[in-house]
Amino acid sequence: MKIAKLQRQWVLLNTLVILPWVSCQRLDAHRSSHRNTEFPAVRPRRAISFRNDDTRRAAGLFGDYDSAEVDYNPSPSRGRFGYNRDFYFDYSRDLPTTTRRSLSLVRERPRSNEAAGGEEFSYREKDKNGPSNWDKIAPQCGGKYQSPIMLNTSSALFVRNKRPLQLIGQTNLPQSIRLQNDGHSAKFTYVWRNGERPYIRGGPLKTKYYFEQFHFHWGANSSVGSEHVLDFHRYPMELHLLFYNALYSSFEEARSEVDGLAVVGLFYELYEVNDEPLNTWTRFLQEIITPESEFTIQFIDTFPLYDLIGDVEWPYFSYEGSLTTPPCLETVTWIVSAKPLLITPREIREFRKIRTRNGPMVNNYRPIQKLYNRRVYRY
Numbered sequence: 001m002k003i004a005k006l007q008r009q010w011v012l013l014n015t016l017v018i019l020p021w022v023s024c025q026r027l028d029a030h031r032s033s034h035r036n037t038e039f040p041a042v043r044p045r046r047a048i049s050f051r052n053d054d055t056r057r058a059a060g061l062f063g064d065y066d067s068a069e070v071d072y073n074p075s076p077s078r079g080r081f082g083y084n085r086d087f088y089f090d091y092s093r094d095l096p097t098t099t100r101r102s103l104s105l106v107r108e109r110p111r112s113n114e115a116a117g118g119e120e121f122s123y124r125e126k127d128k129n130g131p132s133n134w135d136k137i138a139p140q141c142g143g144k145y146q147s148p149i150m151l152n153t154s155s156a157l158f159v160r161n162k163r164p165l166q167l168i169g170q171t172n173l174p175q176s177i178r179l180q181n182d183g184h185s186a187k188f189t190y191v192w193r194n195g196e197r198p199y200i201r202g203g204p205l206k207t208k209y210y211f212e213q214f215h216f217h218w219g220a221n222s223s224v225g226s227e228h229v230l231d232f233h234r235y236p237m238e239l240h241l242l243f244y245n246a247l248y249s250s251f252e253e254a255r256s257e258v259d260g261l262a263v264v265g266l267f268y269e270l271y272e273v274n275d276e277p278l279n280t281w282t283r284f285l286q287e288i289i290t291p292e293s294e295f296t297i298q299f300i301d302t303f304p305l306y307d308l309i310g311d312v313e314w315p316y317f318s319y320e321g322s323l324t325t326p327p328c329l330e331t332v333t334w335i336v337s338a339k340p341l342l343i344t345p346r347e348i349r350e351f352r353k354i355r356t357r358n359g360p361m362v363n364n365y366r367p368i369q370k371l372y373n374r375r376v377y378r379y
């Protein structure tokens, strides 16, 4: 009897000791996933239908900083443990948003993308398909991880231990460049020989991301045009370079995956000192003035990404967001430079000559979206 009682006490004691230890282990596992700079070569198979708020919200569990400085690698939702929904599902917080309605909406097949264009959406607020109604075209446009947003130097979390951001192949020349007026922007898609496609790595990115295309957003006049707003200032133009995660075989495949895309955004500031051309590639824009037209820039006239943006050495902001046109997929790690590029008035006028079926292609920028539960990092 006495021995049996002792055994019971031993078992009870063990349980009391082991239980808290197990939960600590989980805690550490989660924390270490934040610091793990080498993303494990596990290909996350998460379709867009799973990109509800749970994993991203879980990222906030260990993110209550009082200080404006952090020294770990952000993008916590991308950690290995972030993919286990059972592990992080917080019924009290997540159930209300995971309603049947929102799930069925999210599962709906995306109808368009920023690259393909052609979707019936408008940038004019008075139109019935204007920005405030984009969620009726694509439900994700009403999500809580939308772009663009306000970027504020004073409230961003400063990252101290940063890995350098690198653009590999920035001087590579493509075979040709396909320039398109896609109804919403002027888009440059490069055609590469095998192995020459540039890629970006480092900074907030855990893997390498291949370059796909770039395009622009601009205003009817120079007081507006950029999508992001930096320290309450809207620039006359913003460049977006789209990259897709090398874990996936194409941009189209990657764009609906949780870690599928990285977009590098750069502002343009007007350079009015003299009329010396700064961006000679703007001469091609006259070839796509007609709505839905396209033009091929032959090899002899192609230019490397370096000619567009120079060295990738600027300070930047990073946050988790979306494509800024329907279907507004929330699969983008944004990297927005804090240092603007320069453009002359004559060059920006070339953009304003481009036309859509409904008039000049101008003010093709989406209004600022709410930040909700996100953090913006400053590198």
Ligand SMILES: [Zn+2]
Pocket: 114, 215, 216, 217, 240, 324
């Ligand atoms: Zn864009």
